[in-house]
Amino acid sequence: MVRHPVVFEPGDPPRAGTLAFLDPGGDERATVVDADLTVRETAVTRMPVAAAVPLLARARTDAQAHPAARFWGAVALVALQLLVRGRVLPGVSAGDFDAWRAGPFDAADHARIRELADAMPAEARAVPAEGLLLTDAETLVRAFLDAVADAMPRSPGAVRATGTTAFAATRPVKVPQLRPWAEEVSAGLDSGVRLSLRLETDDPLGGEFRAVVQLHGVADPALVADAADLWAGHETGLGPRARIETIIALRRAAKAWPRLEALLESAVPDELILADADVEQLLGGTAARLDAAGVDVHWPRSMVRDLSARAVIGEHDLAPSDLPSFLGGGQLTSFNWQLALGGVRLSAEEMDRLAEAHCPVVRLREQWVLIDPALARKARQRDLKPLTGIDALSAALTGTVEIDGEQVPVDPSPWLAELRERLSQPEDIGAPPALAATLRDYQLRGLRWLARMTSLGLGACLADDMGLGKTITLIALHLHRGQGSTLVVCPASLLGNWEREIERFAPGVPVRRFHGSRRDLADDGFVLTTYGTMRVDAARLAEHPWDLVVADEAQHVKNPASGTAKALREIPATARVALSGTPVENNLSELWAILDWATPGLLGTLPRFRARWAKPVESGEQEAARRLAALVGPFLLRRRKSDPGIAPELPAKTETDRPVALTTEQAGLYEATVREMMEQIASAGGMARRGLIVKLLTGLKQICNHPAQYLHEGEPRLTGRSGKLELLDELLDTILAEDGSALVFTQYVAMARLLERHLRTRGVPTLFLHGGTSVARREEMVREFQDGAAPVFLLSLKAAGTGLNLTRADHVIHYDRWWNPAVEDQATDRAYRIGQTRPVQVHRLIAEGTVEDRVAAMLAAKRSLADAVLAGGEAGFTELTDAELARLVELR
Numbered sequence: 001m002v003r004h005p006v007v008f009e010p011g012d013p014p015r016a017g018t019l020a021f022l023d024p025g026g027d028e029r030a031t032v033v034d035a036d037l038t039v040r041e042t043a044v045t046r047m048p049v050a051a052a053v054p055l056l057a058r059a060r061t062d063a064q065a066h067p068a069a070r071f072w073g074a075v076a077l078v079a080l081q082l083l084v085r086g087r088v089l090p091g092v093s094a095g096d097f098d099a100w101r102a103g104p105f106d107a108a109d110h111a112r113i114r115e116l117a118d119a120m121p122a123e124a125r126a127v128p129a130e131g132l133l134l135t136d137a138e139t140l141v142r143a144f145l146d147a148v149a150d151a152m153p154r155s156p157g158a159v160r161a162t163g164t165t166a167f168a169a170t171r172p173v174k175v176p177q178l179r180p181w182a183e184e185v186s187a188g189l190d191s192g193v194r195l196s197l198r199l200e201t202d203d204p205l206g207g208e209f210r211a212v213v214q215l216h217g218v219a220d221p222a223l224v225a226d227a228a229d230l231w232a233g234h235e236t237g238l239g240p241r242a243r244i245e246t247i248i249a250l251r252r253a254a255k256a257w258p259r260l261e262a263l264l265e266s267a268v269p270d271e272l273i274l275a276d277a278d279v280e281q282l283l284g285g286t287a288a289r290l291d292a293a294g295v296d297v298h299w300p301r302s303m304v305r306d307l308s309a310r311a312v313i314g315e316h317d318l319a320p321s322d323l324p325s326f327l328g329g330g331q332l333t334s335f336n337w338q339l340a341l342g343g344v345r346l347s348a349e350e351m352d353r354l355a356e357a358h359c360p361v362v363r364l365r366e367q368w369v370l371i372d373p374a375l376a377r378k379a380r381q382r383d384l385k386p387l388t389g390i391d392a393l394s395a396a397l398t399g400t401v402e403i404d405g406e407q408v409p410v411d412p413s414p415w416l417a418e419l420r421e422r423l424s425q426p427e428d429i430g431a432p433p434a435l436a437a438t439l440r441d442y443q444l445r446g447l448r449w450l451a452r453m454t455s456l457g458l459g460a461c462l463a464d465d466m467g468l469g470k471t472i473t474l475i476a477l478h479l480h481r482g483q484g485s486t487l488v489v490c491p492a493s494l495l496g497n498w499e500r501e502i503e504r505f506a507p508g509v510p511v512r513r514f515h516g517s518r519r520d521l522a523d524d525g526f527v528l529t530t531y532g533t534m535r536v537d538a539a540r541l542a543e544h545p546w547d548l549v550v551a552d553e554a555q556h557v558k559n560p561a562s563g564t565a566k567a568l569r570e571i572p573a574t575a576r577v578a579l580s581g582t583p584v585e586n587n588l589s590e591l592w593a594i595l596d597w598a599t600p601g602l603l604g605t606l607p608r609f610r611a612r613w614a615k616p617v618e619s620g621e622q623e624a625a626r627r628l629a630a631l632v633g634p635f636l637l638r639r640r641k642s643d644p645g646i647a648p649e650l651p652a653k654t655e656t657d658r659p660v661a662l663t664t665e666q667a668g669l670y671e672a673t674v675r676e677m678m679e680q681i682a683s684a685g686g687m688a689r690r691g692l693i694v695k696l697l698t699g700l701k702q703i704c705n706h707p708a709q710y711l712h713e714g715e716p717r718l719t720g721r722s723g724k725l726e727l728l729d730e731l732l733d734t735i736l737a738e739d740g741s742a743l744v745f746t747q748y749v750a751m752a753r754l755l756e757r758h759l760r761t762r763g764v765p766t767l768f769l770h771g772g773t774s775v776a777r778r779e780e781m782v783r784e785f786q787d788g789a790a791p792v793f794l795l796s797l798k799a800a801g802t803g804l805n806l807t808r809a810d811h812v813i814h815y816d817r818w819w820n821p822a823v824e825d826q827a828t829d830r831a832y833r834i835g836q837t838r839p840v841q842v843h844r845l846i847a848e849g850t851v852e853d854r855v856a857a858m859l860a861a862k863r864s865l866a867d868a869v870l871a872g873g874e875a876g877f878t879e880l881t882d883a884e885l886a887r888l889v890e891l892r
Contacts, residue, residue, distance in 0.1 A: 001883060002059035002069035005123040007032070009046075010143040013097040013172050015150035017143065019052040019072065020044040020127070032126040039128055048146075048625070050151040050170075053080070068124040075116055075141055082109070086292065090167055093184075096176040098166040102145035103295055104252075105223045106194065117141050128704055193238055193245040194218050195253055196296040199274075199282075213263065214298075214588045217248060228270035249294075256293040257286050284373040299370060299379040307369055307891035308556075309378045311410045313392050313400050314337040314778075315370065319415035324457025324574075327393060332386035335401075337378040338411065341365060345649060353380035390601040396420045396628045397634065402612065423458075423634035427451040432479035437505045442639055442646050442742040446473045449581075449637055451480055454575035456547070459598025461554065461578040462640040468646065469581045469834050471501045474550055477577070478526065479506060484547030485524050489568065492530045493552050494681060496668060496779040499807065502526050516542070531556050531564050538567035542705070546573040554578035557597065558590035562605060569597055581829065583636065584823040586630075588614040595635055602635065603666065641832070653832050653840040657730075657856060660723040662704070662847055669703045670891050678889075682882055690878035693885065697851065700889060702748065704847035705816055709751050718758045724815060724845045725758065729841060730766060734794065734812050741791040742811040745827050752794045755815070765790040771799035782806065797827055814844045819855055849892040 004021045007030075009019040020030050026045035033039055047055070053076045059065035060073030082102050083090070087109070093099040106111070117138035124134050124425060167453045191441075198212040213229060217223030217238055225236035226848060227246060236242065249267060254260040258277055263269035274282075289299040314333040320326035326333075339346045339354065341364055346354070354362055354376060362371055373386050384403065387395070395401040396412035397420060410422065426448035432437045439447065450473065453460040460471050478486045486496055495513060502511045508523030512518070515533050535540060549571055551557060554840045557565040576598045583591055592609045595602055616624035639646050643652075662670065677696040684692055702709045706725055707718035712796040730746070735742050746752050749770045756768050767781050785793050786808050793806065797818055810829040818824055832840045846856045872881045880888065 001049075001715065002055060002065040002073075005066050005068045005126065006056075006072055007068070007124060007127050008072060008140060008144050008147075008148065009127060012095040013099040013150055014101070014146040015049060015099070015154070015170065016172070017049050017147040018046045019049065019056070020046050021069075022123075022126075028329055030619075031128060033122075033134060046149070049147045050154075053077075053152070066123070067121045071116075071119065071124045072144070074119075075144050075531070077146060078112060078116065078385040078486040080152070082145065083149060083152055088153070090178075090182055091177055092179045092414060095172075096174050096179070097172040098175045099146070100167065100176070102149040104143070105218070106294060107207055107216075107218060110218060113141055113145075115137060117559055124521045130737050132734065175283060193242050193249060194373075195246070195249045195296060196298060198298045199279075199300060201300060205530045209279050211272040211274055211278075213246075213250075213270055213272075215242065223396060228268060228271065229510060230266045231270065237881075243306060253290060253293055253295045256289040256295070257281070267484065278371055279748040283370060288471040296501050307339065307341050307375060308343075309337055309339050309375055309408070311384065311395075311403065311795075312336050312412060312413070313395055313401075314413035314416045317413065317415075319418075321420070326389040328389070331389060333389065335384040335387050337382045337384065337391075337446045339375060339379055341369065347604050351379045352383070366762075373736050389599065390599065392416060393419065394436075394602055394604075394631060397423075397631045399605060399630070399707060400627065402608075407612075414481065422456070423452070424427075425452070427455065429480060432476055432482075432767055435472075435476050435477045435505055436507055439472070440474060441468070443469050443476075445474050445682075446470075446639075447476045447480065450474075450477045450577060453635070454481065454577070457575065459576040459578070459595075461580060461583055461594050461598055463580050463583045463636055465581055465639065465641045465829065468639060468641065470581075471498065474579065475502055475505050478548060479509070481547060482572070484545065485522055486526050486548040486550060487528060487541065487571065487573070488530055488550045489534050490527050490528065490777075491556065492532070492775045494552060495528050496782075498528050507600070531568075534571075535564045535567040537571045542571045547573065547575070549573040549576050550579060551576070551594075551597065552579045554580040554594050554597075555582055555590065558593050559598070560589075565593060565597070568599075574863070581826055583638075588617060591632065591636075595632060597633055603631070624768060651836060651839045652767065653828075653842065655841045655844070655852075657844050657846050659846050659848045659853070660727045662723055662850070663707075663721055665721055666723065666847075667709050667891060668702055669707055673703065674886075674889050674891065678882070678886060681885065693878045693880070694891065700851050701816055702751070702852055704852050705746070705748065705751050706754060708754060709748065712750075716754070718754060719840045724847065725755075728755070728813065728815065729762070731811070731813060732759075736764070736791055740811055741785075741788075741793075741809050741872075742813055743793050743795060743806055743809045743827075743831055744813045744815055745795050745797045746815040748816065749796050749818070751815065752796060756794055759792060759794075766792045766794055769797040769800050773799070778804075785809075795830075797823065800827070804830045805833065805835065806830045807833060807837075810836075810838040810840055812842045814838065814842070817844060817846075817856070817859075819859070821859055851889045852872060853892075856887055 001021050001023065004023050006021045008029075009018045009020055021044060022032065022042055023045040024043055028041040028044050028046055029041050030044040031039060056069060056073040057080070059069040060071070060077060062070070065073070073718050079102065082517075087103055087105070088100050089103050091099050091101045105491065120137040120141070122134070124678060125137060134363065145829075151170075159668065165171065166175050166178075167397070171499050194216045196214045196216060198214050199209055200212060201209045207882075213227035215225050215236070215238055220237075223237050225234070225238060228236065230236050230242055230246065230323055246269065247264065250260055250263055254264065259272065259274075263272055274340060290297055293892050313335055315336065315338075316708065317333050320331055325331065339351055346364070349366055353364070354371060357371055358375065362369055375794045392412075393416070394411045396416050398405045399410060401410045426445065429448055431444060446464070450460055450462065451516070454477070461475065464470050474488075490498060492515075494517060499511055499513070502509060510522055510524070512520040512522055512527050514520060514527050514529040514537070518538065519533075521527055529541070551568060557568055559565060578594045578598050583594055589610060592603050592606055592614070597608075604612070613624065613628045617628055673696070677692060677699070681689055681692045681696065697709060704724065706718065706722040708718060708721065735828060744755065746755070751768065752768060756766055759766050767785055769778060769781050773781070781793075782804055784790065785806060788808065793809065812828050812831050814824060814827070828840075828842050846852045
């Protein structure tokens with residue numbers, strides 16, 4: 001819809017206005033002005049303002065949206081911002097209907113409205129006005145702001161809350177009797193006068209404060225005059241209605257601060273004598289309420305000093321002698337308020353003077369200073385609840401701490417600041433002598449970092465890209481620590497790899513499997529187990545004194561509520577290390593799950609983490625992202641293959657999207673499925689609708705793969721029916737002719753079986769690994785492929801996307817896609833990893849003109865954490881509207 005021009009058509013009441021999309025397929029008509037200034041009739045699709053606002057808000061950042069749609073999206077954003085600020089007033093429309101209006105506006109609002117009007121594309125106001133070719137741009141912008149203000153606050157809940165329909169229900173209500181009241185309330189909406197209060201005093205100590213009424217021109221903020229001059233008849237340039245507008249503005253301001261009612265009783269509302277209690281009210285929050293009502297408060301410049309409060313941690317404590325015990329929660333550290341003037345700390349005597357002050361000003365360092373009541377309370381109640389060691393460290397890393405729901409700056413004590421610095425200074429160690437390998441530079445840096453973190457009793461997450469050697473780094477860490485036993489918890493498919501790597505790089509170190517019928521424990525060396533076995537036998541494992549517990553492919557415990565994650569938390573250890581190539585696949589809560597296991601308490605509780613970090617960061621708040629990075633940075637080491645100096649010996653990787661046309665059979669099935677399922681979706685709701693959408697998307701992907709997969713044919717004819725299969729044949733012919741080998745990934749086991757059958761009839765040797773393959777057979781298959789027993793390895797993406805070392809392959813073919821870049825990259829890294837000596841080519845097969853094509857474009861454009869729809873796979877699309885879904889899946 002937003003690909004078409006769109007114009008706003010005002011209505012009476014304002015909420016009755018509509019957005020007319022110039023859609024050739026629309027079923028309504030409108031008169032518009034063309035670019036050559038000719039007037040014509042055209043087809044349109046009309047949408048109520050309330051329904052159009054979310055659509056326009058998304059169009060604002062949509063590069064493919066029409067400029068007119070993006071423009072109205074920008075106006076919609078301003079309208080919503082006005083609503084959030086409470087800038088709405090009741091009114092009565094020209095037709096005597098109840099109506100909310102946007103306002104009152106401040107100078108910045110007026111300037112923004114003018115900027116929007118100047119930027120309005122001609123197509124955005126192509127509906128001719130009476131006697132004119134085009135409606136005035138600013139008039140139209142203001143009408144749209146009113147329409148949003150009138151439409152959005154209305155709901156059944158508002159009706160229930162107020163007990164009336166006027167100003168609450170969407171249905172227009174005739175209220176002519178309210179016009180005088182509404183005109184009085186809204187008289188200042190487009191007023192030319194804005195108020196401010198200028199506070200003055202002759203003697204800060206014992207003298208009285210005066211609030212002098214100042215007037216400002218709204219259209220011209222440079223116009224400033226005292227109310228006394230206006231009432232004295234002096235020329236102010238504020239216009240003939242300035243006195244009336246001043247009285248109306250004072251009435252409005254008096255609702256925020258009743259003390260101003262005294263001015264309304266005065267013949268000349270020029271100034272108000274203030275008691276100490278009045279000044280304390282202004283300092284304690286009344287000034288903020290006045291600001292919300294459009295009235296600024298100006299304090300004497302000589303008394304506005306930079307008096308601030310910071311929380312200080314550990315200032316009166318000695319540095320802990322046992323850091324692991326301190327950080328593990330065995331000790332508490334002091335936590336106090338510290339006030340500063342101009343950035344220089346107040347002494348205890350000065351804070352006492354401030355705490356004991358009985359008036360809103362105090363003499364500090366030869367100057368009078370206004371006292372915020374909240375700061376005075378901090379001076380009186382300096383001692384805060386002590387913090388645990390990990391909370392103290394978290395505050396030192398982020399520079400802020402939460403007190404009563406508010407984030408405040410924090411100063412760590414010198415010893416705590418030193419501890420913070422130690423986290424960024426890795427241990428100065430070399431590779432352990434017993435390690436039968438030479439560590440690459442970045443692997444040695446990883447070892448030194450892990451040694452530092454674990455020596456402090458802290459956990460860590462080594463999040464290097466797949467194939468960069470996390471396993472050998474952990475083996476080196478075990479040898480460096482040289483004490484006790486290390487438990488490695490990993491997927492079943494990795495048991496053999498861990499055992500081989502330990503025997504290869506740490507010969508002589510005991511390694512045992514705690515799995516199946518072999519469940520051996522030992523006081524030294526390595527013990528290997530799977531997540532499934534660990535979940536079942538967690539109590540026994542928890543009784544063993546582990547020096548180190550390692551969670552490999554730690555994304556397996558990204559759901560903290562799962563039985564696996566809970567069982568892993570029950571196993572104590574001196575230190576914990578998580579290994580994961582993708583610590584965040586879908587959202588930041590997964591990062592919390594991994595780091596909260598490795599270093600409990602670092603990120604707080606999950607609800608607190610979501611509120612303080614995940615929600616702001618995922619919505620794009622840069623400062624929150626910076627502080628979260630400072631907090632998790634010491635505990636998370638992330639290196640990518642593309643980073644300079646990480647793995648320069650890795651050959652090049654080329655990624656190519658391979659578009660392929662559907663066959664006639666596929667196209668017919670595709671269109672029929674879309675038509676049938678969209679009819680069902682249109683009449684469904686809730687979970688049933690979500691289920692139908694997933695069913696539709698799954699069906700379309702299967703059709704794009706091969707009709708036989710979608711139709712569940714028992715003995716299908718495979719050739720000549722799928723464009724993807726034909727392209728796969730061509731690719732494999734070329735790869736095999738060049739003596740290459742390929743990994744072929746699909747998320748569907750049924751499709752892999754069809755491919756296995758098809759390639760067998762063509763005489764192409766294959767191996768096939770899926771979720772039902774036993775651990776022993778998986779390890780055997782890996783050896784066979786690496787030894788050259790078959791040039792093509794068919795793999796189920798879910799079962800084989802992690803943990804396998806398949807460097808013999810120099811081609812990776814994604815027959816279909818998971819719609820999650822992180823999962824896809826992990827699968828590619830089965831071949832593109834340390835040990836690969838040839839360039840790797842990645843081929844992604846994409847059916848042209850289909851939902852696959854559209855999602856591929858989205859994946860190419862946005863591969864970030866905030867892209868929650870794509871990261872969620874098919875389920876992420878279940879919240880689309882019917883129209884959005886139809887555009888996504890239509891065959892083009």
